[in-house]
Amino acid sequence: MRATTVPAGSMRLTLLAILVCACGATSSAQGFEGFRSPSNNIHCALEDAGMRCDIIKFNNAPPPKPRSCEADWGQGFFITPNGQSGERICYSDTVINDDWPVLSYGSVWERPGFTCTSTTDGMTCTNAAGHGFMLSRARQDLF
Numbered sequence: 001m002r003a004t005t006v007p008a009g010s011m012r013l014t015l016l017a018i019l020v021c022a023c024g025a026t027s028s029a030q031g032f033e034g035f036r037s038p039s040n041n042i043h044c045a046l047e048d049a050g051m052r053c054d055i056i057k058f059n060n061a062p063p064p065k066p067r068s069c070e071a072d073w074g075q076g077f078f079i080t081p082n083g084q085s086g087e088r089i090c091y092s093d094t095v096i097n098d099d100w101p102v103l104s105y106g107s108v109w110e111r112p113g114f115t116c117t118s119t120t121d122g123m124t125c126t127n128a129a130g131h132g133f134m135l136s137r138a139r140q141d142l143f
Contacts (some may be wrong), residue, residue, distance in 0.1 A: 033045065034046065034097060034100045035103040035109055036097070036101070036102055037102070037103065037118055037123055038102050038103075038105055038118065040102075041055060041056050041137060042054070042122070042123045043056075043097055043100055044095065044100075044116060045095035045097070046111055046114065047095075050078055050079055050081060051078065051079050051114045051116070051125055051127070052076065052078045052089075053076075053078075053095070053116075053125060053133070054075050054076050054091075054096050055075050055077070055135050055140065056075070056096065057137060058137050058138075058139075059137055059138055060139060062074030062075075062088065071090050071091055072092060073088075074088065075091075076094075077089065077125075077133045077140065077142075079125060079127045079131060079133065081112075081113030081127050083128070083131060084127075085131045085143060087142060088140070103118040103123075104118060105118055105119055105120050106118070113128045114126070114127055114128075121136060122134055122136030122137075122139075130143075131143060
C-alpha cells in the first residue's frame with residue numbers, strides 16, 4: 001500500500017467536510033426535537049415512535065421496577081400518537097439535553113399528534129386522543 005501526501009490546507013478542509021456530514025447525519029438520523037422546563041427538571045423530545053419526557057428529580061417513590069426491566073426505571077415517560085395511555089418506561093438512554101430551548105411557564109408546544117403545556121405546576125403532554133402524563137417534582141400522573 002502506498003501512502004499519499006495531502007497538503008495541510010486540503011486535509012483541514014477534508015476533515016471539516018467529514019465532521020459536518022457526520023454531525024448532520026447524526027442529528028437527522030435521531031430525528032429529535034425537544035424542549036425543557038424552566039426549572040430544567042423536565043426534558044422532552046419528539047422521537048420517531050412518540051413523545052418522551054425524562055424528569056431529573058421527584059419527591060415520591062416510583063412504582064416497583066418491573067422484573068422485565070433490566071435497565072433504568074422511574075424517570076422516563078412516553079406516549080405514542082395512536083391513543084394509548086402514557087406510560088413509565090424502562091430505559092437505557094436519556095432525552096435530557098441542556099441545549100433544548102426552554103418552554104416557558106404558560107407556553108404550549110404542539111406538533112402533529114402531541115401537545116405539551118408548561119405550567120408552574122408541571123409539564124403535561126398529551127396525544128391526539130387526550131392520553132398522556134403530567135410530570136412534576138411532587139407527582140407523576142399517567143392517563
